[in-house]
Amino acid sequence: MKKLVVLSGAGMSAESGLSTFRDAGGLWDKYPVEQVATPEGYRENPALVTQFYNERRKQLLTVAPNRGHELLAEMEKEFDVTIVTQNVDNLHERAGSNRIIHLHGELTKVCSSYAPYDLRYVKELKPDEYEVKLGDLAGDGSQLRPFIVWFGEAVPQIETAVTFVEQADVFVIIGTSMNVYPAAGLLNYVPKQAAVYLIDPHEVQVNSYRHIEVIRKGASEGVVELLSRLKQKA
Numbered sequence: 001m002k003k004l005v006v007l008s009g010a011g012m013s014a015e016s017g018l019s020t021f022r023d024a025g026g027l028w029d030k031y032p033v034e035q036v037a038t039p040e041g042y043r044e045n046p047a048l049v050t051q052f053y054n055e056r057r058k059q060l061l062t063v064a065p066n067r068g069h070e071l072l073a074e075m076e077k078e079f080d081v082t083i084v085t086q087n088v089d090n091l092h093e094r095a096g097s098n099r100i101i102h103l104h105g106e107l108t109k110v111c112s113s114y115a116p117y118d119l120r121y122v123k124e125l126k127p128d129e130y131e132v133k134l135g136d137l138a139g140d141g142s143q144l145r146p147f148i149v150w151f152g153e154a155v156p157q158i159e160t161a162v163t164f165v166e167q168a169d170v171f172v173i174i175g176t177s178m179n180v181y182p183a184a185g186l187l188n189y190v191p192k193q194a195a196v197y198l199i200d201p202h203e204v205q206v207n208s209y210r211h212i213e214v215i216r217k218g219a220s221e222g223v224v225e226l227l228s229r230l231k232q233k234a
């Protein structure tokens with residue numbers, strides 16, 4: 001089976017009703033990124049940050065995977081698929097994809113605020129636990145914090161992602177502005193002979209000279225188009 005690696009970003013979930021970050025009206029227009037997505041912001045105002053992620057967690061209950069997520073899951077019949085996602089939602093999981101690497105953490109999980117990456121204290125929340133409160137403690141006695149990789153923090157999953165990207169026969173970028181590193185740098189690890197596709201309704205500035213087949217469509221239609229292009233090549 002050919003190995004297909006997807007790098008997805010916020011645009012993957014846009015058609016499910018989740019806002020992107022950098023489009024007009026995106027999340028970073030509404031909430032200052034330094035307040036809600038940095039360790040400093042959390043130290044300054046943990047109540048605000050906790051509330052921000054509580055709201056985003058509850059929003060997950062009101063949205064569903066879109067056709068793009070579903071088709072990527074169905075592609076596992078024909079490809080060995082790895083999803084590397086920058087998204088913290090659980091829509092790839094809910095669509096049925098089996099190998100998902102979350103580079104920027106997961107909304108449905110919480111962790112220790114002393115040692116965010118200590119997996120002993122990472123806990124999956126059930127929907128009735130989505131409202132985290134100040135005073136809720138991790139196993140090490142520290143305040144529970146969102147299991148989210150904030151700006152300025154290490155991205156522990158990047159090495160695992162690289163090992164899959166280095167093996168890719170097909171690499172597909174979907175719905176990311178390719179602004180955030182190290183995620184955007186994964187493209188540099190794609191083998192020379194692999195085919196690279198980019199699905200996005202808008203133009204994306206990619207920092208690479210390699211040939212990229214651009215599919216200028218939203219995620220759902222774009223994955224349909226990807227499937228037909230891959231069939232033509234098979």
Ligand code: APR
Pocket residue numbers: 008009010011012014015020021022023026086087104174175176177178179180199200201202203204217218219220
């Ligand atoms: N289908 C596909 N792509 C879309 C759609 C759609 N329907 N709608 C918008 N897009 C595209 C936009 O054109 C843009 O290129 O999705 C991309 C979203 O870019 P960003 O908002 O920058 O999101 P992303 O690249 O995922 O951000 C990376 O930055 O803020 C951090 O941690 C956060 O994981 C996030 C990271």
